[in-house]
Amino acid sequence: MAVVELKNVTKRFGGFTAVEDVTFSLGKGDILSLLGPSGCGKTTTLRMIAGFENPSEGDVLISGESMLGKRPYERNVGLLFQDYALFPHMTVQQNIAYGLKRRKFDRGALDDRVGEMLGLVKLEGLADRRPSQLSGGQQQRVALARALATSPEVVLLDEPLSALDAKLRQELRIELKQILSAVDATTIIVTHDQEEAMSLGDSLIVMNEGRIVQEGSPTDIYKNPTSRFVAEFIGRSNWFSGKLGKDGDDDLVEFSISKDISFLIHRPDHDAGAYDVCIRPERIRTEDRQDLQQISEYCNHLQGVVRDVAHLGADIHTLVELANGEMLTICQPYTGQSLRQHGERVGLAFRPSDCIVISSTT
């Protein structure tokens, strides 16, 4: 049975529709990421599950029971705020014990549970510190321990990693995932950060303007975005608009982006007239021109001139200008190769299967 279920949930604030007809469900232990730009309705969705807002239409069910009209404290939901919202006038111990006290744990059971939570987040020995005496990462762990202490049926995380610096993020992301799976928590993560959403969530829901625009596994959504919005929001992309030309072998078809430049793509399922094609920067290879013909699987070949090269450490970003003036970004892992030079003429190779075809009307 689904632990959390949203059925056709709509939320209006005055004349503004923040969330429109959102439906999804989560089973025990699932981790779902709700991803979208700010104002897309993801936070409102989270607040409706937590009980701070009531849906205008539809229903929110937790463990099969309708939550309509139930106050936050009448639900069993763990909530981790972006800024942690630790109680500054209480110690770590008191922060974690707060929810247990409200649920009338007796003294012994309460102490045991707090100890257990401190162990889970590896903060034994810091029980008597105040939040102001902790680092950002430690504060986050306390907030997580506090949210998990009451064994909530569902855990809601609001941008859990965004307040941390890049290095700490990486560490805590792994730890967060371990902790969540250790307690088998059914979790919903709300974020605008695609990396956070993709790395933490088993499944992903992308929202825009109050609606769900696509859902699936992170890999599936990255590989097969169904709209330009999703393709642009998740990952980097190079875009071409053009027209379909004559058919090639199998299901391939020519796609021309200008008078002399065209390449092969897979024939789209639906006939929509105009199409946009997206190619991920890491799917394009730069080759010296003479080598081009030898790599047959990369049957699409374009010519270009290098306009910028940026070495970012693990990756190299190369900006290439095509004959029609369009710019392409190419991202390659740095494996010790020599970098391309400004003004150098290069060949670009990619497969038809690397071209994501999206109808221009979506």
Next chain:
Amino acid sequence: MKNYRGAVLLMVPGIGIVLAFLVLPLANVVEESFRLFEPGRIGAAKDAPYTLFNYAELLNTNYLYYFVETARIGLIASITGLILGFPIAYFITRRLRAIWRKIAIGFLVGIMFISTLIRVYALQLTFGPTGIAKILSGLLGVSMNGRFYTELIVIFGLLHYLVPIAAITLLGTIQNINPRLSEAAQALGASRWMAHLSITVPLCIPGLLSAFLISFTLCLSAFVVPMILGKGKILFVSNLIYARFSEISNYPSGSAISIIMLVLSLAIIYGVTYVVSKRLVKY
């Protein structure tokens, strides 16, 4: 340390003014308070002998009564002011939209600029014999000329400026409390009231303390309100000091009362601050 001398030079005018207009007159008051007073004179004679009589005299229960009454009514008014001001401040910061918040704050600040004399007579007009005194005292079951009713009107007079002051002082405090804290408490199973009492109110303690101290010191030094609304039945220490200086020209006694008042006020401020910061504010 290069600009040390320059900084000292810049401070000279300020220090000079403080010395000339604050420290010196105060020292004069201290000195006067130890002089022997001969009835009939205006102030003590230049060569009057030093004495502790002016202070010893105050131990008389008749005088102590003024201090106790001032503190008692001041305490009632300050605490009532806090109780009324807190919800106003909370409502303004948490419930109002930006434009209404500005209007409300402007209104509170505006009230404080009204002359004390005007507010006092406005209250007199409304709650006095020509106003609703009969009705209100009837409702309370007390005489409208009795002490209780007079005291009530004095407290109203004090609240007239204590409520806006308390609310304005608390605005910043409440503004600085993350509203997520209360939501976090509710998500952890606390009812709204419980969240408010266990999270918001404790975090407001520093603000409540400063609001209380401002209110209480204003009450202790209140003069016009008890003089006009108290109608001779309620006299604060300030009124006693005024009577000493201007009615019987006993400067030494007036000085002694002023000094005691000053010492008591400072003791209360430091005492309350110390207790609250040591015992209640732990973060």
